[in-house]
Amino acid sequence: MSSVLRIALQKSGRLSEDSYQLFKECGIRFDYGTGKLKSVSSNFPAEFLFLRDDDIPGYVEDGVADLGIVGENVAVETGRPVQTIHKLGFSKxxxxxxxxxxxxxxxxxxxxxxxxxxxxxxxxxxxxxxxxxxxxxxxxxxxxxxxxxxxxxxxxxxxxxxxxxxxxxxxxxxxxxxxxEAILIARPELDEDKQALVEKLLFRIKSVQAAKN
Ligand code: PRT
Ligand code: ZN
Missing domain, CATH: 3.40.190.10 (Periplasmic binding protein-like II)
Incomplete structure (x- = not known):
């Protein structure tokens, strides 16, 4: 079975729109804002979960999600042992x-x-x-x-x-x-296939960021 990255995003709040835009600019399509709690991308092996921001570090720690986007303030306050893999530059x-x-x-x-x-x-x-x-x-x-x-x-x-x-x-x-600011967090132990998908995603995120600077 091929791997699918599970990515937790804030359902509705100050991180939501910019998080969605980031994936859109990375060329990753999925339904957003439909009221559903889950959406599967049509062109990248990823599925998105829409949650309250405070719950995201815990879901990433527990492995319900592989990646998540939260404010650094929430990541540090909750104290969950998740990895910060990239700073995203929005919601400062x-x-x-x-x-x-x-x-x-x-x-x-x-x-x-x-x-x-x-x-x-x-x-x-x-x-x-x-x-x-x-x-x-x-x-x-x-x-x-x-x-x-x-x-x-x-x-x-x-x-x-x-x-x-x-x-x-x-x-x-x-x-x-x-x-x-908003950060991308990850579960510390991802298998090789998921790690490869994370690298692919990070490459696209960095390209999008570089194009803006
Ligand atoms: O429902 P859910 O639990 O998912 O969302 P939430 O209501 O807990 O969070 P949300 O959407 O308000 O914020 C999400 C994240 O955005 C925060 O964790 C921060 O990392 C970031 N962020 C950026 C902010 C703000 N700017 C902000 N201005 N979070 C909150 N505020 C609030 C602040 O609490 C205060 O009440 O806005 C008010 C201050 O704004 P100013 O512009 O008047 O100074
Ligand atoms: Zn919250």
């Missing part, structure tokens, strides 16, 4: 600490003894530990930016791209702790 953003605009800020030590709301407790926890700051981390899954105004936390640590969400919530960005 940063993970930053922000505080209410009127707060005195004299550096990261200002967070000592404070409450910080975030959806990235591992990335934040590691960063604070490295800086020797002791703070209370409150994990919340969404709408992190409203935490200070409702009295839940004195600071937030969240994804920023334009900065307008922070601004409209009366927050100022004071420290960037991580920079992220």
């Amino acid at each position: 953003c940063r993970l930053s600490i922000a505080v209410p605009r009127g707060t005195d800020w004299t550096g990261i030590q200002s967070l000592d003894g404070k409450n910080i709301a975030t959806s990235y407790p591992n990335l934040l926890g590691n960063y604070l530990a490295g800086e020797g700051v002791r703070a209370e981390i409150h994990e919340i899954s969404g709408s992190v930016e409203i935490a200070p105004s409702i009295g839940l936390a004195e600071a937030v640590c969240d994804i920023v791209s334009s900065g307008s969400t922070l601004l409209s919530n009366g927050l100022k960005e004071v420290e960037t702790i991580f920079r992220s």
Whole structure:
């Protein structure tokens, strides 16, 4: 039986359109946006699974998928032992600490003894530990930016791209702790046939990227 690469993409969100476009530019055709959870390419030995981004590193680790596209922020936060095989250059953003605009800020030590709301407790926890700051981390899954105004936390640590969400919530960005972009991740142990398909795919991705530069 010939090999087919299983590739996990975000079903619907900030990575979806660019992920699809990348494969399209690589000349790999498949149905996208039809509401189905799986689609088989008509001209490359690959099938695509459409999932929530947070689940993708786990599916790649478990071997449900061979490859996946996620933000580096999600790959690092989940801590799954998957390989980053290529940086894709889209969905760029940063993970930053922000505080209410009127707060005195004299550096990261200002967070000592404070409450910080975030959806990235591992990335934040590691960063604070490295800086020797002791703070209370409150994990919340969404709408992190409203935490200070409702009295839940004195600071937030969240994804920023334009900065307008922070601004409209009366927050100022004071420290960037991580920079992220979309990455292609792979299961560490792929058999020879799949590895050959990955090489073929990577060659096309690099050609597409080189043509843009
Ligand atoms: O449903 P699913 O779980 O799959 O998606 P999701 O809602 O968890 O993720 P999604 O689609 O919002 O983001 C997917 C990935 O895109 C993230 O993991 C990041 O790697 C990347 N990315 C790039 C962003 C942003 N830019 C971004 N601006 N992810 C989130 N945001 C949010 C941020 O959380 C904040 O609420 O946008 C707001 C800030 O944007 P600005 O422009 O106002 O600064
Ligand atoms: Zn998600």
